[in-house]
Amino acid sequence: MSENAGGCCRCCCSFIFTLGLTSLFMWLSLRTSNPKCSIEGFYLPALDKSSNNRNNTTLQFQLKLENTNKDKGVYYDDVNVTVYDFPNRSHIIGTSVIGRFYQGHKKTAHKNGTAPTDQKVVSRAVFANGSALFRVDLVTAVRFKIIAWKTKRHKIAVGADVEVNVNGTKVNKKNIKLSSSGSNNVSYYCCCVGILLYFFVLIFA
Numbered sequence: 001m002s003e004n005a006g007g008c009c010r011c012c013c014s015f016i017f018t019l020g021l022t023s024l025f026m027w028l029s030l031r032t033s034n035p036k037c038s039i040e041g042f043y044l045p046a047l048d049k050s051s052n053n054r055n056n057t058t059l060q061f062q063l064k065l066e067n068t069n070k071d072k073g074v075y076y077d078d079v080n081v082t083v084y085d086f087p088n089r090s091h092i093i094g095t096s097v098i099g100r101f102y103q104g105h106k107k108t109a110h111k112n113g114t115a116p117t118d119q120k121v122v123s124r125a126v127f128a129n130g131s132a133l134f135r136v137d138l139v140t141a142v143r144f145k146i147i148a149w150k151t152k153r154h155k156i157a158v159g160a161d162v163e164v165n166v167n168g169t170k171v172n173k174k175n176i177k178l179s180s181s182g183s184n185n186v187s188y189y190c191c192c193v194g195i196l197l198y199f200f201v202l203i204f205a
């Protein structure tokens, strides 16, 4: 009787253990991370004191979009870029849409965009010394491709402040990382805690 019960318990334990390992591996292989977005270039000819093309009011920018997933592709929806006059987003200077595209795993895309700007609003962002401060927001949604399957849409909303010098280009020589103000890592931590709890239960069961 007791031997039987012991065998049953062992069997049950190994079943739970296998289930645990399987879900851990499932989670590891289904886990996705959002693409990294940054601004590589930002040029407003209208603010370029050294240019004789100051009637050109079109903003030119370059985005870097990086899929950091080792084995998942990314389907981007239209990428909406909005530029505001102040970090507090009081007025829209211009908008630009980068069309939807697919990106393979571990790939980096460099996307050029242009946005016609409203010079009246631009002038509000310019300091007395000729430099200016803008807010750039990026909104899109992505689906991840896992083998032959597409996940549901994950919304991405990121942004950064961009300082522009008297030559109309961004002051920061390095790429400007676009980041979200909210906590988009909540589900990730929930998942971690869930798995830890699971193993906790396993050990004490």
Ligand SMILES: *[C@@H]1O[C@H](CO)[C@@H](O)[C@H](O)[C@H]1NC(C)=O
Binding pocket: 052, 053, 054, 055
């Ligand atoms: C800008 O355009 C105005 C009229 O459209 C012209 O008079 C002016 O010379 C132009 N300025 C430059 C720097 O091209």
Ligand SMILES: *[C@@H]1O[C@H](CO)[C@@H](O)[C@H](O)[C@H]1NC(C)=O
Binding pocket: 086, 088, 089, 090
């Ligand atoms: C945004 O900031 C600018 C400059 O700091 C200020 O003039 C403007 O009133 C602010 N707008 C809002 C809506 O807070």
Ligand SMILES: *[C@@H]1O[C@H](CO)[C@@H](O)[C@H](O)[C@H]1NC(C)=O
Binding pocket: 127, 128, 129, 130, 131
């Ligand atoms: C211009 O003025 C702004 C605001 O006072 C300041 O943040 C910025 O650093 C200045 N830029 C230069 C090049 O002095």
Ligand SMILES: *[C@@H]1O[C@H](CO)[C@@H](O)[C@H](O)[C@H]1NC(C)=O
Binding pocket: 077, 078, 079, 080, 097, 139, 140, 141
């Ligand atoms: C992007 O902008 C277009 C219109 O310009 C809008 O229809 C679309 O919903 C926007 N996408 C996102 C993710 O906000």
